[in-house]
Amino acid sequence: MLMFTLRRILVSIPVLIGITIILFLMMNVVPGDPIELMMREHASPDVIARVRAQMHLDDPMVVRYFRFLWNALQGDLGVSIKLNRPVTDLILKAFPNTLSLAVCAALVSWIIGIPAGILSAVRRDSLLDRFFMGFSLLGVSMPIFWSALLFQYIFAMKLKLLPVSGFYGWKYMILPAIVLGWSSAGVIARLTRSSLLEVMRLDFIRTARAKGLRETGVITRHALKNALIPVVTIMAIQVASLLSGAVITEAIFSIPGVGRITVSAISSRDMPLLQGAVLFATALVILGNLVADILYSILDPRIRAQMRKEA
Amino acid sequence: MTQDTILSVRGLCTDFSGGRGDVRVLDELSFDVGRGRIVGLVGESGSGKSMTALSLMGLVPQPQGRVSARSILLDGKDLSKLGPAGMREIRGRDIAMVFQEPMTSLNPVRKVWEQVGEPLAIHQGLGRRAIRARVLEMFELVGIPEPKTRLDAYPHQLSGGLRQRAMIAMGLICEPKLLIADEPTTALDVTTQAQILRLMRDLRDRVGTSIIMITHDLGIIAEMCDEVNVMYAGQIVEQADVFELFERPAHPYTRGLLASIPRATEPRVSRRMPSIPGMVPNLAKLPEGCRFGPRCGEAMPICQRAPELKPLGPTHASRCWLNCPQEALSQGDAP
Amino acid sequence: MMTRSVDSAATPETPDEASFLRDTVRAFRRNRMAMAGLIFILLLVFCAVFVPWISPHDPYRVALDEQLLPPSTTYWLGTDNFGRDVLTRILYGARISLVVGIVPSLISLLIGTIMGILSGYLGGKTDFVVMRLADMMIAFPSLLLAMVVMYTLGANLLNIFLALALVGWASVARVVRAQTLALREKEFVEAAHANGTSRGRIMFDHIFPNVVPTLIVLFSLSIPEAIMWESSLSFLGVGVQPPAASWGLLVAKGKEYMFQNPSVAISPGVAILLAVLAFNFIGDGLRDALDPSMKD
Numbered sequence: 001m002l003m004f005t006l007r008r009i010l011v012s013i014p015v016l017i018g019i020t021i022i023l024f025l026m027m028n029v030v031p032g033d034p035i036e037l038m039m040r041e042h043a044s045p046d047v048i049a050r051v052r053a054q055m056h057l058d059d060p061m062v063v064r065y066f067r068f069l070w071n072a073l074q075g076d077l078g079v080s081i082k083l084n085r086p087v088t089d090l091i092l093k094a095f096p097n098t099l100s101l102a103v104c105a106a107l108v109s110w111i112i113g114i115p116a117g118i119l120s121a122v123r124r125d126s127l128l129d130r131f132f133m134g135f136s137l138l139g140v141s142m143p144i145f146w147s148a149l150l151f152q153y154i155f156a157m158k159l160k161l162l163p164v165s166g167f168y169g170w171k172y173m174i175l176p177a178i179v180l181g182w183s184s185a186g187v188i189a190r191l192t193r194s195s196l197l198e199v200m201r202l203d204f205i206r207t208a209r210a211k212g213l214r215e216t217g218v219i220t221r222h223a224l225k226n227a228l229i230p231v232v233t234i235m236a237i238q239v240a241s242l243l244s245g246a247v248i249t250e251a252i253f254s255i256p257g258v259g260r261i262t263v264s265a266i267s268s269r270d271m272p273l274l275q276g277a278v279l280f281a282t283a284l285v286i287l288g289n290l291v292a293d294i295l296y297s298i299l300d301p302r303i304r305a306q307m308r309k310e311a
Numbered sequence: 312m313t314q315d316t317i318l319s320v321r322g323l324c325t326d327f328s329g330g331r332g333d334v335r336v337l338d339e340l341s342f343d344v345g346r347g348r349i350v351g352l353v354g355e356s357g358s359g360k361s362m363t364a365l366s367l368m369g370l371v372p373q374p375q376g377r378v379s380a381r382s383i384l385l386d387g388k389d390l391s392k393l394g395p396a397g398m399r400e401i402r403g404r405d406i407a408m409v410f411q412e413p414m415t416s417l418n419p420v421r422k423v424w425e426q427v428g429e430p431l432a433i434h435q436g437l438g439r440r441a442i443r444a445r446v447l448e449m450f451e452l453v454g455i456p457e458p459k460t461r462l463d464a465y466p467h468q469l470s471g472g473l474r475q476r477a478m479i480a481m482g483l484i485c486e487p488k489l490l491i492a493d494e495p496t497t498a499l500d501v502t503t504q505a506q507i508l509r510l511m512r513d514l515r516d517r518v519g520t521s522i523i524m525i526t527h528d529l530g531i532i533a534e535m536c537d538e539v540n541v542m543y544a545g546q547i548v549e550q551a552d553v554f555e556l557f558e559r560p561a562h563p564y565t566r567g568l569l570a571s572i573p574r575a576t577e578p579r580v581s582r583r584m585p586s587i588p589g590m591v592p593n594l595a596k597l598p599e600g601c602r603f604g605p606r607c608g609e610a611m612p613i614c615q616r617a618p619e620l621k622p623l624g625p626t627h628a629s630r631c632w633l634n635c636p637q638e639a640l641s642q643g644d645a646p
Numbered sequence: 647m648m649t650r651s652v653d654s655a656a657t658p659e660t661p662d663e664a665s666f667l668r669d670t671v672r673a674f675r676r677n678r679m680a681m682a683g684l685i686f687i688l689l690l691v692f693c694a695v696f697v698p699w700i701s702p703h704d705p706y707r708v709a710l711d712e713q714l715l716p717p718s719t720t721y722w723l724g725t726d727n728f729g730r731d732v733l734t735r736i737l738y739g740a741r742i743s744l745v746v747g748i749v750p751s752l753i754s755l756l757i758g759t760i761m762g763i764l765s766g767y768l769g770g771k772t773d774f775v776v777m778r779l780a781d782m783m784i785a786f787p788s789l790l791l792a793m794v795v796m797y798t799l800g801a802n803l804l805n806i807f808l809a810l811a812l813v814g815w816a817s818v819a820r821v822v823r824a825q826t827l828a829l830r831e832k833e834f835v836e837a838a839h840a841n842g843t844s845r846g847r848i849m850f851d852h853i854f855p856n857v858v859p860t861l862i863v864l865f866s867l868s869i870p871e872a873i874m875w876e877s878s879l880s881f882l883g884v885g886v887q888p889p890a891a892s893w894g895l896l897v898a899k900g901k902e903y904m905f906q907n908p909s910v911a912i913s914p915g916v917a918i919l920l921a922v923l924a925f926n927f928i929g930d931g932l933r934d935a936l937d938p939s940m941k942d
Contacts, residue, residue, distance in 0.1 A: 150912065210402055226418065
């Protein structure tokens with residue numbers, strides 16, 4: 001188990017390094033000079049030259065990449081041009097907000113998605129099943145920014161049940177979490193349903209019935225554990241879609257998180273800040289995948305045995 | 312039904328409704344299982360053997376399948392009068408079943424002892440510790456080597472033979488009145504087959520379990536069973552004491568099956584079913600009269616009418632016009 | 647999946663193909679949701695193309711005396727803050743949104759197919775490099791990756807194509823690679839190999855035609871995704887730039903006037919929702935019709 005985890009971590013290192021290269025290249029082949037683009041109107045040529053020197057922008061690309069990588073490894077992602085503060089500080093300050101948004105949204109998606117998927121599978125082809133599946137398709141097909149506006153309009157502006165936007169306590173988290181969670185609830189519901197239906201066709205379900213177990217017992221004690229393994233691992237992979245969604249949700253609900261940093265970094269053309277935020281988010285996704293793999297091996301004894309053999 | 316009969320089935324019918332109307336997959340089955348006896352159900356695939364087992368267990372897929380019977384007496388209790396809840400109490404406690412595929416019939420993500428002991432939790436409400444102890448005893452009984460170390464194993468960590476032993480342990484753990492074994496050795500290799508069969512015979516001798524043995528292999532019937540029911544296209548076509556059946560097979564189908572058993576010098580593996588020409592008919596499109604008629608080498612004009620299961624002696628019955636005395640034939644001919 | 651005989655090397659069109667196509671069309675037409683989706687999209691395309699003749703309103707004409715009117719018989723979905731007809735602007739927006747749905751999907755399909763077939767068929771180092779590259783692309787949260795591209799290259803339509811193609815190709819490559827791996831073991835490929843057919847020919851003549859059904863499904867399912875990403879980018883202000891208007895941008899502009907006239911923001915969102923649903927129905931229908939084994 002430990003060996004497997006270690007090996008899995010080792011494998012993700014090259015991917016992470018590759019990502020830094022791709023990101024660095026994309027950021028630094030900007031036609032035109034980032035500093036000039038940003039400061040042209042406000043600064044004299046001297047100032048621009050000083051900032052350039054400060055950021056080592058005149059060094060060759062390779063040198064700059066390795067400096068970027070080396071610094072990033074030490075947790076130094078550079079200094080925000082616009083805010084003149086270390087990017088790492090800005091991100092770490094914003095991250096807890098994004099994290100709590102993502103966790104709440106994930107909870108919402110599981111609380112809606114898993115029971116809906118189970119009920120749909122158990123009552124397959126019933127009205128309930130069709131209702132849930134139609135609803136989940138609707139959830140998947142709604143752009144987040146639009147459902148966010150809709151929810152904001154209905155629950156905050158019209159019904160005045162919840163605050164419109166801002167971030168001053170748990171009440172402010174409810175709408176964003178529902179909006180963001182709602183979009184992945186559909187995915188989770190569909191996956192749970194198809195996974196459970198597949199398991200219910202297997203021989204050991206018949207064995208369980210032959211023991212005299214009630215149908216609810218057959219499902220909870222035998223089918224669910226098997227059926228939820230793929231669902232649980234999808235949850236960890238959900239990180240990527242939640243982060244993409246968080247960008248939009250944070251922008252609409254004015255939550256000071258990593259997503260909003262990214263958007264504002266783009267509009268103020270703050271290259272180091274954007275670069276740092278994207279790198280941070282991507283590292284989280286890789287971490288999510290890592291957790292998914294490890295969870296999978298913990299939950300499924302067959303995989304676990306295979307791991308042991310390989311390690 | 313005598314004191315010594317544990318199961319007595321009368322007029323068991325199972326129908327399936329599908330896209331093209333209803334299909335009767337089991338037609339008026341009647342047979343007995345004596346206390347401590349091993350009774351065989353033999354036939355080609357599609358003859359309805361496994362469906363008989365599922366019907367007795369109340370495990371026919373719902374809602375397409377419907378089971379009806381005049382009576383299914385298990386130790387005096389009529390199962391045909393029980394609802395789903397009543398059948399649930401019977402399953403695993405009074406009748407248990409061992410399936411063909413020991414790999415897929417066990418849940419891959421739960422420990423073996425939990426699964427083997429589960430019937431105890433369901434029917435006797437025992438606690439974990441008591442169950443574990445009982446499973447250990449059962450593992451010893453069914454001859455699982457190093458039983459202590461196997462308790463916490465997962466199914467994939469056991470060999471096919473051990474898994475089937477575990478399945479048998481699971482079946483017997485509540486000391487059921489009847490064990491139904493559906494092709495319990497088909498998925499196993501030859502040596503393991505022999506071991507499992509010996510185990511089941513042993514258990515019958517030691518514990519006194521009554522067993523219904525479902526197989527397509529007449530060799531297994533000869534080795535294991537006391538009585539045999541030969542099934543064809545959802546009906547019992549011949550019913551006999553095992554010696555009687557092998558000595559004096561009455562139905563042409565049974566004779567066809569017997570003729571296709573390879574000699575003892577040939578390996579058991581090739582003891583496949585038959586060189587009887589043709590195939591089991593589609594139950595939705597049954598031939599007129601005798602269902603075996605189209606494949607029968609001895610078919611006569613009267614075979615256009617359906618024969619009934621007629622006794623030939625105290626322990627022998629057959630569903631064939633050939634076995635009917637001449638006067639019955641002429642009587643039957645009258646309008 | 648189609649199976650081909652060995653001698654089909656010379657004539658890839660086997661009689662099987664015609665009946666396969668017929669079966670597919672029949673299966674698709676039986677799927678009511680898919681047909682409804684198809685009809686909706688055809689209608690939408692028609693309206694988007696002919697909107698200048700259909701609509702009596704000018705999408706760019708500013709009429710400050712007619713700001714934010716509620717829906718009426720003249721303005722079916724009301725007017726926006728410049729007094730422009732919302733419905734007309736949505737139909738003009740459909741032009742951009744549909745094109746942005748289709749073009750990047752085609753590009754990512756093209757790249758993904760080439761990469762996937764090369765990776766699956768050649769294996770070895772090629773496979774390793776391509777798949778690690780795909781891993782990296784998939785590790786980026788899609789929206790952030792697209793935003794970075796838009797930041798770097800500048801916000802215009804062509805760059806949206808590039809950004810979305812970059813986001814989409816890796817998952818196409820993964821699916822195509824898996825299929826190629828399976829196809830490589832098939833008799834007709836081995837036979838062609840034994841006949842001395844070059845590897846390029848095998849990939850193009852034997853592997854490619856067999857992944858086409860999958861590609862059609864992937865294409866129809868990646869269009870709604872591209873529409874969603876484009877609308878998100880435009881909503882955040884890094885996509886289509888005014889005065890051009892895609893649906894996402896219309897929602898973004900309309901959200902300022904939620905109180906005065908919610909229709910301005912809500913209606914373009916409904917358009918996105920309906921188009922995405924329709925494409926998803928079509929995609930599901932195609933998947934079931936072409937290859938039931940791909941069903942979730």
